Amino acid sequence: MAEPARTTPLNPEYQHFVPQFILRNFAHKYTGPQRSKKGKNKKKDDNIFRGELVVNNVNLRVEPIVIEETKVKRILGQYDMYQDTALPVVQQRQIETLLGKLEAHVSTIFRKMTKAFEAGDPSVWVTREERNSIRKFLFILKYRGSTFHRRFYHETSDQYDANDKSRLRKYMEENSLKRPVDVWFHNLKTIINLNMNTENWKQELLEKMYGDDAQWFIMHSEMMYMAICTPSEAGGEFILTDNSYNVFEGPNTFVQNPTTGEFADDGWTSFHEFAPLSPKLMIILRSLLLPIPEEDSNPEIKAWREARRKEAVDDWYGASQQSSLADLPIKKARNTYSEIVNGRVQLLPGEDGAKRKTDKFCFQFFPVGVEHVNKINHILFDNAYKCTNIVFNSRDTFLKTLEWYMTYSGPFGKLVMRDFDDERRKLLENLAALMKSLGSTREAVWTESPGHVMSDFDKMNSLHRSLKRGLADWMLSANKELQTSPKPPRGPKFAYLFLGGSDITFLEDLDHATRMLKRRIKIDVRSQGMPEIIRNQNREQLTDEYLTYPSRMVLLYVKKVRLMVLGHNDEGYLQRVRNSGLPPPEEPEDIIAQALHDKMTTKKLNRLMYKTAMNDIDRAKDPISEQDLWKTPTQSLEGALRLGMIGKYVFGIPGIPEVERLASLQEQIIRRQDLNGIQGLPYHFIPNDQKMELLTRLMVKLMFHEALADSVEADLLPTLEDVLFKISYPTPPMKPPI
Incomplete structure (x- = not known):
């Protein structure tokens, strides 16, 4: 197990990850006898005096778990949680100081909300700047908490074990950061100091902090809207846990690795997130993937939302996947620059849609019934x-809430996966015992189930999702790398850029490539039982159509084909992609795209990329060494089969159109020779046209560097040569025999 980053503060300080101003909303004054710990180990912090603010809490750290009263000053925090020991002592509290200033600012906004609610007002108005401060603070509540403390609090990158390990390590190297916790501290400071009231705040954030988490903050702020709920029943109340601000409602997948037997979170989509303000007020963040009737009356907005939902939900979990809180009666806040007319949002006269500091937003206090309160507490x-x-x-109220949770057995019930959910099972057992100790006579229920072992289909879904996430990360960082790299950078994302792609076109092109692959699969499925010659004609016609598409789409398409084919046939490839979330760097089609994107017609470039990729995939499926490739097969059934494979590899891409002028000149020389008298060529039995093809390749290869030296980057030329003469047009490792 990874050791935490060490801290050696002179005076340990209790630092809250749930602010005291929120805890005070759950607090009451202590009225019991004065409590103090006696003996030489007593601490001032252990004393509780009458009138001191305390909260009721279930202490989950003791066995058996018990209900206690704990001082607001000493709950939902850790000692020296944000202490940066890499700095001089006087600067080590800078994160805590920044958090304190942010809390002081936002607490006044939240106090305005709670006062309006307590006064019986149906809603509360906030300015755009106040709303932006709230959105920033809600993410900070998530990001500063114990979950992220566990993720980042390590001394070395080797101890970091989240699924973005390789990307974080690269970021640390590029920014001279020694510890994962340094990334966390830097990100916290960057977000706290971020001015969200400027037009370019998103770009600024992406440039200044770790990209994965910057994107997460942007998604959290831009792809979810905020609403405020309150229990409609007088006795209804919300609970508060360490990780309330990290919890989401939505589909997620835990799968078992068939090789290791270990379970892991394979993906998730957030429909709702939660931010308790008090027992009576809960901020809900709802995903823009869910319908918004007043906006969806606009066909373009509705189509955009449905496309995003399909991409994030339907393609991975099925179109039937629904949010358990889909019927939660909340709406987007109204504002001072638009109105709803006949169920449709319209700008007010004189408004142009520009964001202004003077904009205000009206947040209603939406009453929610006991069923929804119980569901939220259940989560x-x-x-x-x-x-x-x-x-x-x-x-x-807590006993009623606990009893409902522990005895509920409906579709929203509690699931424990055997051999994986030991912590969850232990919590349920402890809560069941607590429920009994509080006087309940009801029996706790939950379901135990084996983990889901990944099928081939699940594997492919997971791989495609990992690939999509990884490539999206690449594209977002591409512009920065292009600007800072001393020489033209290389790799798949730059291949896509060289072919005319951008971060704006990327997701749409990726979707298009997915549809291309599905259509290609349907061709085979629907033609089952037909003569193979007809099936091949159908495939070739579809491929010919695809090769007329923009080259950047063809590039993404062949990558999807590679992933599909090798995902089923090469466990090593599959495991590499799963572990890294990214495809291997610089596949043959990437080299061709980078070297030849401006030297060939689109159709020729597309055909070369496609044919080369297919050749490479075929050889990966049925590996054959370079030495064996050029051996004459024996006269046997095995030899005949190998001859068929060789013919496919060697002569599957006729001609060398990319160096046509060279090839044409060499072919004229070869035609003057007696091909039957030439010695040394492999496959002495092949027809003259194939002998001429091999001889042409051999002679062109000799002059390849000289012919392209002025038009292809010097460091790219040897790699291009390997791709063309080993994969695109396999060429014998010999000198021309003429």
């Missing part, structure tokens, strides 16, 4: 297995 309970405490307000 928080369900994710409390790594928590230290569950904070609540009223004991009577």
Whole structure:
């Protein structure tokens, strides 16, 4: 197990990851007898005096778990959590200081909300700047918490074990950061200091902090809208846990690796996220993937939303996947620059849609019934297995909430995966015992199930999702790398850029490539039982059509074909992609795209990329060494089969159109020779046209460097030669025999 980053503060300080101003909303004054710890190990922090603010909480760190009253000052935090020991002592508290300033600012906005609610107002108005501050703070509540502390708090990158390990390590190297915790501290400072009231704040964020988490912050702020809920029943209350602000509602997939037997989170989509403000107020963040009737009356907006949902949900979990809180009665905040007319959003007269500091937003306090309150608390309970405490307000209400959670057996029930969910099972067992100790006579229920072992289909879905995430990461960083690299950078993302792609076209092109692959698969499925000659004609016609598309789409298409074919046939390839989330660097089609994108017609370039990639995939499926490739097969059934493979590899791409002038000149020389008298060529039995093809390749290869030296980057030329003469047009490793 990785060791945490070490801290050696002179005076340990208790630092909250849930701010005290929120905890005070759950608090009451202590009325019991004065409590103090006696003996030589007593600490001032252990004392509780009458009138001191405390919260009711379930202490999950003890066995058996118990209900306690704990001081607001000493719950939902850790000692020296944000202490940066790499800095001089006087600067080590800078993160805590910045968090304190942000809390002081946002607490006034939240206090305005709670005052309006307590006064019985149906809604509260906030300015655009206040709303932006809230959105920033809600992400900070997520990012500063114990979940991210566990993720980042290590001394070396080797100890970091999240699924973005390779990308984080690269970021650390590029920015001279020694510890993962340095990345966390830097990101926290960057977000806290970010001015979200400028037009270019997103670009600024991407340039200044770790890209994965910058994108997450942007998605959190831009792809979800905020609403405020309150229980409609007088006794209804929300609970608060360590990780309340990290919890989401939506589909996720845990799968078992058939090789190792280990389970892992294979993907997730967030429909709703939660931010408890008090027992009576809960901020809900709802994904823009879910319908918004007043916006969806615009066909273009509706089509955009449906396309994004298909991409994020339907393609991975099925079109039937729904949010368990889809019927939560919330809406987007209204504002001062638009109105709803006949169920459709319209700008007010004189408004042009520009964002202004003077804009204001009206947030309603949406009353939600006991069913929805229970569902939200259910989600928080369900994710409390790594928590230290569950904070609540009223004991009577908490028992009812706990009893509902522990005895609920509907479709939204509790699932424990055997041999994986030991922590979750332990929490449920402890909560069941607590429920009994509080006087309940009801029996706790939950379902135990084996983990889901990945099928081939699941593997491919996972691989495609990993590939898409990885390539999206590449594209977002491409412009920065192009600007800072001392020489033209190389790799798949730059191949895509060289072919005319951009971060704007990327996702659309990726979707198009996915549809191309599905259409290609359908051709085979629908033609089953037909003569193979007809099936091949159908495939060739479709391929010919594809090769007229923009080259950047063809590039993405062949990568999807490679992933599909080798994902089924090459476990090593599959495992590499799963581990890294990215395809191998510089596949043959990438080299061709980078070297020849401006030297050939689109149709010729597309055909060369496609044929080369297919040749490379075939050889990866049925590996054959370079030495064996040029041996004459024996006269046997095995030899006949190998001859068929060789013919496909060697002569599957006729001619060398990319160096046509060279090839034409050499062919004229060869035609003057007696091909039957030439010695030394492999496959002495092949017809003269194939002998001429091999001789042409041999002679062109000799002059290849000289012919392209002025038009292809020097460091790219040897790699291009390998691709063309080993994969595109396999050429014998010999000197021309003429």
